Each structure stands twice: as C-alpha cells, then as structure tokens.
Amino acid sequence: MFKRLLMALIAVAFLCVPAFAAVQNVKVSGNIESTWLVRDQFDFGDVTAATGDFYQNLLITQAILRVDADLTDNVQTVLSLINERDWGSEAETSDLTTDVAVNLAYVALKEFLYSPLTLIIGRQHLNYGNAFIVGKGGPNNSADGRLGSVANDLTKRTAMDAVKAILNYDPLTIDIFAAKVDENIVAGANNKDHDDTDLYGFNANYKLGDSRNTEIESYFFAKIDKSTVATGTAGEKTDTVYTPGLRVATNPIEGLWTSAEVAWQGGNKTNATGSSGADNLRREAMGAQVISSYQVPFMKEYNPVLSNSYTYTSGDSNPTDVRAGDNMASDDKWTGWDQMYEDQAAGTIYNTLADLTNTHIYNAALQVTPIEDVTAKLSWWGLWWDKEADRAASTTSTTIKQPDGTTVSLTNELDKRHIGNEFDAELLYNYTEDVQIGFIASWFFAGNYWHSDNDDVAKQFLTKVSANF
Numbered sequence: 001m002f003k004r005l006l007m008a009l010i011a012v013a014f015l016c017v018p019a020f021a022a023v024q025n026v027k028v029s030g031n032i033e034s035t036w037l038v039r040d041q042f043d044f045g046d047v048t049a050a051t052g053d054f055y056q057n058l059l060i061t062q063a064i065l066r067v068d069a070d071l072t073d074n075v076q077t078v079l080s081l082i083n084e085r086d087w088g089s090e091a092e093t094s095d096l097t098t099d100v101a102v103n104l105a106y107v108a109l110k111e112f113l114y115s116p117l118t119l120i121i122g123r124q125h126l127n128y129g130n131a132f133i134v135g136k137g138g139p140n141n142s143a144d145g146r147l148g149s150v151a152n153d154l155t156k157r158t159a160m161d162a163v164k165a166i167l168n169y170d171p172l173t174i175d176i177f178a179a180k181v182d183e184n185i186v187a188g189a190n191n192k193d194h195d196d197t198d199l200y201g202f203n204a205n206y207k208l209g210d211s212r213n214t215e216i217e218s219y220f221f222a223k224i225d226k227s228t229v230a231t232g233t234a235g236e237k238t239d240t241v242y243t244p245g246l247r248v249a250t251n252p253i254e255g256l257w258t259s260a261e262v263a264w265q266g267g268n269k270t271n272a273t274g275s276s277g278a279d280n281l282r283r284e285a286m287g288a289q290v291i292s293s294y295q296v297p298f299m300k301e302y303n304p305v306l307s308n309s310y311t312y313t314s315g316d317s318n319p320t321d322v323r324a325g326d327n328m329a330s331d332d333k334w335t336g337w338d339q340m341y342e343d344q345a346a347g348t349i350y351n352t353l354a355d356l357t358n359t360h361i362y363n364a365a366l367q368v369t370p371i372e373d374v375t376a377k378l379s380w381w382g383l384w385w386d387k388e389a390d391r392a393a394s395t396t397s398t399t400i401k402q403p404d405g406t407t408v409s410l411t412n413e414l415d416k417r418h419i420g421n422e423f424d425a426e427l428l429y430n431y432t433e434d435v436q437i438g439f440i441a442s443w444f445f446a447g448n449y450w451h452s453d454n455d456d457v458a459k460q461f462l463t464k465v466s467a468n469f
Helices: 003-021 349-353
Strands: 025-040 055-074 077-087 101-109 117-124 160-169 171-180 197-207 214-227 240-248 258-271 280-283 284-296 305-313 361-373 374-385 397-401 407-411 418-430 434-445 458-468
Touching: 003 434, 349 397, 349 418, 349 434, 349 458
Parallel strands: none
Antiparallel strands: 025 055, 025 458, 055 077, 077 101, 101 117, 117 160, 160 171, 171 197, 197 214, 214 240, 240 258, 258 280, 258 284, 284 305, 305 361, 361 374, 374 418, 397 407, 418 434, 434 458
C-alpha cells in the first residue's frame, strides 16, 4: 500500500513539473490511521442465522495523501488519494478494490466573475450544519473499495462529484451545488440519464454577530433517483426527496452551546416495501434534532463537558400499504424519513446496524480530562422506533444491516418500540501534537422490540493510532 502511495505522489509531482513556474505554493499533507477492530454479536445472537453469530477480529489501515497547490491568489487545486484495506488483503485478492483511489480532486476559483463568488468544481466534501441531512460521511453501509465487504461504516471515501458556488456576503454565506451521486449506465444502447441519482442543494447561513454567537441556517436539498424507473415499469415515477429545513445555534449563557433543527420531506416514494409493479406514494415525513453542550463551571481542572441530544425521524405506520398502478391504497402517503446523506454517530453500534429513520434517539455524555493530554468520555444512547411493527404484517421480522454489507432478518415483537440501549466508553491520548491513540468500547443491549432469541449483547472494541502530517 505504501509503495503505491509513494508512486502516486511521485506521479503527481512529475505531472506538476511543467507547471512549477505557475505555482505559488504547494502543500503536502495526509493522515495514516490503523485500527484494531473487534465486533461480536452484531446479529444479537440470532439462533436462525445460517452462518452463525457475527464476529470480527481484524486490523485496518486507512491512508490519505493530499496535495494543495495555489496556482495564483485566486486559483487553488486539491488532489487527495486514499487507500483503505484490512491487513493482508493484498495477498488474498487481485481485486482493484485494494488500490489507491481518488478521494478529492477539485479546482477552487475565488472571486469568479465577481468578488463574492467562489466556484469549486470536482470531487469534494459536502457538509452542512450538524450533518443531519448532508454531511461528508455519506449514508451508512455504502462504502466502496475493500472496506465495503469488511467494515463499510468506517470508510473515509465519502466525497461527491459536484459543482458548488459559494457566495460570501459576510455575515451571510450562500452555497448552491449540484452533485452526481451515481451515473449508472455510461455507455451502450441505454446510455441515457434515466438511471442517474443526483443531489441538488441550497444552503444559507447567517451569523447575527451578537454576543451569543447566534447563527441561523436555512436549506433545501433535493435527491433525484431515476434508477428506480430504469426498467420502464408503466406508471412508475422518479423517486424524489425534497428536504427544506431550518437550524438555529446559539450560546444562551456562558459555557452552553445549543442547536435546534427541524426539516420536512416531500416528493414521490417508489419501490415501497411489499409492493409489486409501479408504486408511487406522496412523501410527508419530518425530522428534528436538539443538541446541547455545557462546559461545567466547577472542577475546571478536569475540563468537564456535559452534552445531550435528541433526534426524531418519522416512520411509516403501514409500510406494506401502497398504491400500485391504478389500485389505490387506503393511505397514499409515505411518512418514513429518508436519511439522505447524514453523517452522525459514526463508530457507534446502532449507526452501523440501521438507517436513520423511524427513530427517537436520546443521548447523554460526559467528557473529562483526567490528566494532561488524556480525554475520557462516557456516552449513553437510547433508541425507540417512532412506529412499531405493522400489526397486519404476515411476518414479524426486521432486517438489520451488518458491517460487512450483508443483512440478517431478526424476529421482533408486535406493539413494542424499544430498540435498545448503547453504552460507549472512550479514551483518547494525544501522544504528540500530530499523533493520537484512542480506544472505544461499546455495548448494545437489545430492547423489548426484539424476540427473546435475539437478546444477546452486541459488542465493539476499536483501538486506533492516527498520525497527521
């Protein structure tokens, strides 16, 4: 892996030789992170699973190499390469998923056409607010490359190909972007745009400039997925998700930071669960989130910070009740929240197992610095479904995701909503200014929603060494 990174850097430098005279400044940076990963019972000890209990014990290295070049005062280029793999994978497979991939590749044109406008073209990170709707992490369990079949929730390959315009009217900043999430068919007889997935966005952030550091953010994101109609099923429409929202963040008193966000979703839902043929439901979903972080005013030598959050995403009460063709369902609305491209709760067990939808999520955490350069944190997560299992369903099972890209179907109880409780213990040591050593231990206790045969405790242990250069 390191040989390939070195060769890639030499290739980048070689390509830049003819342009050295036009380059004002070049910066090389990067990150190498190695993780010892142990995961057990992520299927809650399902006794019906054909492959037995889920268990992992492996090491992963993620390496990123980045080159920033300022061509002029107003033109910047960024190229970032990445390699992610479990140890020994190159000896086991000749698959290109172990190779170095382009993580970032964009050109930033400042004061483009006129001074407030910056234009960014190419592969880039899109991250807004608290990443509740669009964050640089992307959706869960969607990793490309080697980690897609190993630990897809830990991937860092999360950028999107996009064109973004930034209008800086300080204290107002407006972002407008269009991203190509998935091109699908790019050649041949079916080379059309009827199977693409695109993301469009508008985000306006206004800083009031008051003593409380208040900021107000409004946005509108639209995901257009045409791949659902690529087969030309009669009556089927494009799957669309239109998400307007509002976020307010402020420091009401000294040491306290708060953020409140609410968003709605409209559009058309296709391919609803349990349907056959064309199905089109009107989306009417809602999501909300409240976050607070408080610097405790006593025992300041330990720098204690107390944080809390509550997240709500609506569910659908009758996921098998759909409208197919000309046959009307009893309710032609889809109220289940679409997680879009959120980036929250990375590294937790619950975030690995399921999408951010149909949930009430509570969190409380306490962070302290017991000694210099060491940070300790204890967290609790409590999860409940917004809507319980459909009473009319012929089966009582729920599909949950696994870190290796597979799924398991677990028996659940009707009229129960408690998904479970997760407890995390974290320890972070700043070995030097650029090197960190961390350990995270997590336990997930299944709630009464799951059948008694699926009540084993899911466990996760992550030991990381990360170096920035």
